[in-house]
Amino acid sequence: MAKDLFFSMDLNLLRTFLVLSQELNTRKAAERLFVSQPAISQALQKLRNQLDDPLFVKAPSGLKATQFAEELARDITPYLNGLSTVLNKGREFDPLSFQSSVKIAVAPVVLSCLSGSLYRHFSKVAPHCTLELVAWKSSSMNHIQNDELTIGVSLKQAPVQSVHVDLLAELEGKIIVRSGHPLTNETVTAQELEPYPIASVITPGYNDNFTEAAVLMEKEGLIPTIGFRTEFVMAVVDVIEHTDFFMPHSDLFPIQRYPSLKAITPLVNGVPYRNSIYAYYHTKHKNTALMLWLVEQIQQVIKQETKH
Template sequence: MNKNSYQQLDLNLLKTFLVLFDEQNMRKASERLFVSQPAISQALSKLRNHFGDELFVKVHGGLKATAFSEELIQLIQPHMSGLENALNRNNELDLSTLDQTINIALSPVVMTCLSGALYRAVSKQAPNSRLVLTSWSSSTLEDIQKGRILAGVNYDVSHPKEVYSQHMIELEGRVIVRQDHPLKKSLATLKDISEYEIASLFIPGWNDDFSLAAEAMKREGLPAKIGFRSEVVMALIDVVLHTNMFMPHSNLFPQHLYPSLRTINVLINGETFKEPVLSYSHVKNRNSPMMTWLQGLIKNALEAQVSLNTRKNNF
């Protein structure tokens, strides 16, 4: 490698390198950069010649980074992200002229309770933008890393260092049952609910192989049986309406919209169970005006929904 490698390198090639490393696929990289595949091939050839390494080898379905490439990405990515933030630092966000698609991935818990509020807020504040809400999936964190999803909202999940998490709100645990459910208490214990089956919400990438309610019961030596699982909240509601199952949820659930259901507060060791909700975004966007606005919007919507539910339930 030449002694002054930096001065002899077209820095635009590093943008191509970063995207190729993310996508591990020539076609996807070309789509993301809005250039042709031959242009990507040409850029990769220049990068290989400059660094004296193959950087990526062809494998079934795409590319695989070499060991040199793996090391190089760790060295340059923080600096490229810092450069992007520095250049965008003084860009004020003009919501009235913001014209872009805002992709957000929501866990099923949030999707059911917050979609309308988020849509109304974005439509009012950034009327030229388009809000796209998708369900949180096992690929969401990768989608955030690769720029396909701008932000995600879920419970606390393990995530790579390229993804930045920020606390939004702490929800209180509740269980949802039908109005004429045999358990008539409004405040119950784990023992009270342990004789009923669980209609468990499945969130890909978070509780793929467990249920928080079931785990809590087992720790207390109580029986726990999951009668039904789904990542679709409406499917769980339908099951709860026609059985004695209960659905673990939170004080985010708008029970007042479902008059055939009621909410039971559950104490665990004498205390209300609490679970934090966080937002997730690429670490390079953590201080951007766009992300600051979006995280504030999400946080306000969550707090407003919980406050509304509290007022409705106390009425």
């Protein structure tokens, strides 16, 4: 009778296996698991003996998974994630005693508006927490899948396996221009914007290959001019401060910090244009006390900033 691997195997070895299959590097796997590289090698050898497969072979860039290892990682991931969710569900969470690091990837269009506010908020509610803010990139979804990011904040992204999405807030669109811009009303239509070039902020994974304002204008039969595109919000601010370009943004933009700029509400079909931002995190953290708390804190900061 074949040996029952479920009862004979140390399940912690499978956790090591999953991390190693994600990193394909024993040093990086050791860092994520807070163990030594020899400990990773020992765990791998035990797994090889029990599963009768080499699992990983050396490659120029590190390790390469065997076909068996790739299939095993794919098959066991949902079960280990479910076990993690069950074990962590309902655990008490005290932000005042929380001493771990939280790494948040934030879209460029949001980072320039929230970075200082997030830090100030977290320093009050979780004073021992280390907050690490990084820019949202096209690779951020993969980093969330690999548990290299705690949570991401961005505009709408394409669905990715093992990544859960929460709506954080619905924002009202704003057109940001210099104070002396020819547009003087509190609202503006696409027709009124047509003569002026667009200075657009790129959000990786959202509008890499298009400018949303231009798409909306084209739907109304207009011919927009895209004058400048970048991932750096401050570069766009510098452009609109010295030209008649306009920057499509939202009520999250901290207009009060820029006396040389003004915000105008764009109308689409006669009503203010709206867009949404979302939280992205690994599905295994769904309903955990820490993640529920994190989402709530980010929502509070967004609400506070949009009121301003």
